[in-house]
Amino acid sequence: MRALEEKIVAEGKVYPGNILKVSSFLNHRIDVDFIMEMGEEIARLYRDCGVNKILTIEASGIAIAVGAAAHMHVPVVFAKKNNTSNLNADLYSSQIHSFTHNRDYHVVVSKEFLSPEDRVLIIDDFLANGAALNGLLDIVAQSGAETVGAAIAIEKGFQHGGDELRRKGLRIESLALIDSMDDGAITFR
Numbered sequence: 001m002r003a004l005e006e007k008i009v010a011e012g013k014v015y016p017g018n019i020l021k022v023s024s025f026l027n028h029r030i031d032v033d034f035i036m037e038m039g040e041e042i043a044r045l046y047r048d049c050g051v052n053k054i055l056t057i058e059a060s061g062i063a064i065a066v067g068a069a070a071h072m073h074v075p076v077v078f079a080k081k082n083n084t085s086n087l088n089a090d091l092y093s094s095q096i097h098s099f100t101h102n103r104d105y106h107v108v109v110s111k112e113f114l115s116p117e118d119r120v121l122i123i124d125d126f127l128a129n130g131a132a133l134n135g136l137l138d139i140v141a142q143s144g145a146e147t148v149g150a151a152i153a154i155e156k157g158f159q160h161g162g163d164e165l166r167r168k169g170l171r172i173e174s175l176a177l178i179d180s181m182d183d184g185a186i187t188f189r
């Protein structure tokens, strides 16, 4: 999505460790009009796919998921980050390794909000090594629902999480795909 690439170049900041901050429109301040544009594009890409639920992860995935949901007219469920690994019969849970915070955490979704008849679109702000996406896929699998595909705002292609999941057959649509950000210079695929 050209408008997103332009916004990343204009407003994004590259930090050591291959971290891109887009705090001015996605991760801290939210540019709602722009989120709605990205959501419209996601809705276009997944129209006629029978999606009836969007699954994302708190906190940064929620805005873009809501942007897409507003155009697709489906509910958003967000996985909650949980400090404890206590098993609870009412929850689906999975473990995710956070690339940005370099630690593991558990995410949970209430069984009330995902069921076998659901056709789920997974949405997140970033895709890097694929840990977050794998955790969400695990939760959908536990529920017996079907994952229709994933939509990501910004994929960092040089971290290869997306390649691996595409090889396994998952449809992933990334609105911006970064090939490199060496020395702070961002190159798109």
Ligand code: 5GP
Pocket (backbone or CB within 6 Å): 018, 019, 020, 021, 022, 027, 057, 060, 097, 098, 099, 100, 124, 125, 126, 127, 128, 129, 130, 131, 132, 133, 156, 161
């Ligand atoms: P993965 O699990 O694919 O390695 O990383 C994706 C998750 O880590 C996303 O949910 C996102 O919140 C966070 N993340 C990974 N890379 C970046 C980055 O460069 N910038 C920001 N803001 N978040 C990132």
